[in-house]
Amino acid sequence: MQMISFNWLNMLAMTILTHWSVQSQTPMIANGQVQLVQAQEAIFHDFVVPKSDSFNLLILEAEGGDGGWIEYTYIDRFNTPRMQRVSAGEGATVSANYRIGTGFNEIPPGTILRVIAGNRGQWAKYDLLPNGDYGAGGGGGTAILMSRDNGNKWELLLVAGGGGGAGVHKNENEIKYYPGLPGTSNENGVGGGQLREMAEGGSRGDGGQSNQQTGGGGGAFTDGQHQNGILNYGNAGWKDHSLSKQPLGGLGGIQDDLHNGGWGFGGGGSGAIGGGGGGGYSGGG
Numbered sequence: 193m194q195m196i197s198f199n200w201l202n203m204l205a206m207t208i209l210t211h212w213s214v215q216s217q218t219p220m221i222a223n224g225q226v227q228l229v230q231a232q233e234a235i236f237h238d239f240v241v242p243k244s245d246s247f248n249l250l251i252l253e254a255e256g257g258d259g260g261w262i263e264y265t266y267i268d269r270f271n272t273p274r275m276q277r278v279s280a281g282e283g284a285t286v287s288a289n290y291r292i293g294t295g296f297n298e299i300p301p302g303t304i305l306r307v308i309a310g311n312r313g314q315w316a317k318y319d320l321l322p323n324g325d326y327g328a329g330g331g332g333g334t335a336i337l338m339s340r341d342n343g344n345k346w347e348l349l350l351v352a353g354g355g356g357g358a359g360v361h362k363n364e365n366e367i368k369y370y371p372g373l374p375g376t377s378n379e380n381g382v383g384g385g386q387l388r389e390m391a392e393g394g395s396r397g398d399g400g401q402s403n404q405q406t407g408g409g410g411g412a413f414t415d416g417q418h419q420n421g422i423l424n425y426g427n428a429g430w431k432d433h434s435l436s437k438q439p440l441g442g443l444g445g446i447q448d449d450l451h452n453g454g455w456g457f458g459g460g461g462s463g464a465i466g467g468g469g470g471g472g473y474s475g476g477g
Contacts, residue, residue, distance in 0.1 A: 220305075222247045234455035236308045236441055241292060243301035250290045250299055252336055252350060256283025257310030257454040259355035259372035259470055260328030260463060264321040266367060281355025281372030281470060283310060283331050288350050303338050306346065308429060308441040310334040310354045310456025313372075313468055321362050327463030328357035329444060330409050331375065332456020333472035335429060337439050346439050348430075352377055353472025354409065354456055357463040372467045373476065382476045391469065391477030399426060399458060400475035406466045407445035409475030410458020415442070416475050423447040424464065426471045429457030442471065 310332030331354030408416030410426030427442030444453025445462030453460025
């Protein structure tokens, strides 16, 4: 299960589970307990850091969305039906501690924390697997940002990358399966071997490469690589960053007849002839 958490000890911590609904700004509760927040819709959620004389440390923990898995039935050499599940890549987990205050590198009371929590990539299930190549969707990345001036300017605090979708290749009696790669918290995205050839991950906030129908994950600032008219790529989590616009998250790949990527920061790529790339600060291939 993907999540983000806030917690106070003489500290404030928060845990956010992926999927979100947008609401009015919600004050955090400074009571020394871990605060878990389950996401419900593919939309961001805002929280206000409270002023407290007792609690002065904010602990943040975030998990990227998992990729989608593939489950299929096949007939073995003894003519017996067998079931196989190919695992998805798990979303990365990232944590950070911040002092509450007005000093250098501290988060002032009244700051808005925006959570963009990545959704899981769409999974795939086949009763009898015919010959061909198959892929599940990549997971969306999860991010926490802050605004000190009521939403006019935003700063990125942390990003947890989404996991890659699973892939399967079948040719007569030969079956090869490719578990999804785990998400990363690094600046560069991870490339995926999408059954036929390597698709490179993005770097420095860019989206990952796509491979034919299989979509690359979106990065923080640019979409996954794509061709015009094909919606298999993950969208950027903060596409209008250079224009000082709001960070709103990005859609996953939604091309018809493919397995969708999860919404997030950025969105996961669609699965087709291999697993879709996970979204993150830099998208996966």
